[in-house]
Amino acid sequence: MLNKIYDWVDERLDITPLWRDLADHEVPEHVNPAHHFSAFVYCFGGLTFFITVIQILSGMFLTMYYTPDIINAWESVRYLQNEVAFGQIVRGMHHWGASLVIVMMFLHTLRVFFTGSYKKPRELNWVVGVLIFFIMLGLGLTGYLLPWDMKALFATKVTLQIVEAVPFIGTELKVLMAGDEHIVGAQTLTRFFAIHVFFLPGALLGLLAAHFIMIRKQGISGPL
Incomplete structure (x- = not known):
C-alpha cells in the first residue's frame, strides 16, 4: 500500500x-563512531536537532490546551497537567527539553570551536549557528512566563530589568516585550x-534551513 502511494507521488513530483x-x-x-571513538562529539548537532523536533511537536500539543490570558493561563496548565491523558508526560518533555537543548547546543558549539570548524569556508554557518543559539535562549526566556505562576512572574520581572539596563534603547525594548513600562500583566503574557x-x-526554522543547506553545500568539517 505504501509503495503504491509512493509510486503515485513519485510519478507526479519525481521525488526519487x-x-x-x-x-x-x-x-x-572521522565522524563514524565505529572507527573513531572521538566521532561521538560530532553527534551533538544531530542530538540538538532531535531535541528541537521534540520541542516543536510537544509545544504544538501544549498549545491545544493552553489559554494565553492572565485569568485562565495557570488553570489551563493545571488542567493539562492533571486531567489530559499523557499531558503530564508531554509537558515534562517540553519542560526538561528546554534545558537539555541548551546544554546540547552549548556542547555542539564547543565542538565546532575546538575543532576549528568555524574557519573558512564556514564562517557564515558559524554566524547562523550563533543566531540559532540566541533564538533558543529567547524561546526558553519567553516560555518561562507562560505557566503564569509566581516563580515565572518574578523571573520575568528580573529579565525585564536586565533588558531595561541596555544602553540607549533599554526602556523601549522593555516596553516592546512587556507591553507596559511598569507592570508585568496581560499584555506581557500575550x-x-x-x-x-x-x-x-x-x-x-528559517535559520535551521540555512544551517543545513550550508552544511550540505560545504560538507562536514574535517578532524582536528
Whole structure:
C-alpha cells in the first residue's frame, strides 16, 4: 500500500532523485563512531536537532490546551497537567527539553570551536549557528512566563530589568516585550506567547534551513 502511494507521488513530483541525493550522501570516516571513538562529539548537532523536533511537536500539543490570558493561563496548565491523558508526560518533555537543548547546543558549539570548524569556508554557518543559539535562549526566556505562576512572574520581572539596563534603547525594548513600562500583566503574557509560538519559531526554522543547506553545500568539517 505504501509503495503504491509512493509510486503515485513519485510519478507526479519525481521525488526519487531528491531522496537518493539525501540518502546516498557519503559521511566522512572521522565522524563514524565505529572507527573513531572521538566521532561521538560530532553527534551533538544531530542530538540538538532531535531535541528541537521534540520541542516543536510537544509545544504544538501544549498549545491545544493552553489559554494565553492572565485569568485562565495557570488553570489551563493545571488542567493539562492533571486531567489530559499523557499531558503530564508531554509537558515534562517540553519542560526538561528546554534545558537539555541548551546544554546540547552549548556542547555542539564547543565542538565546532575546538575543532576549528568555524574557519573558512564556514564562517557564515558559524554566524547562523550563533543566531540559532540566541533564538533558543529567547524561546526558553519567553516560555518561562507562560505557566503564569509566581516563580515565572518574578523571573520575568528580573529579565525585564536586565533588558531595561541596555544602553540607549533599554526602556523601549522593555516596553516592546512587556507591553507596559511598569507592570508585568496581560499584555506581557500575550506578547511572550506570540513571540514564543510564532515569531521565534519562524526565525528558528528559517535559520535551521540555512544551517543545513550550508552544511550540505560545504560538507562536514574535517578532524582536528
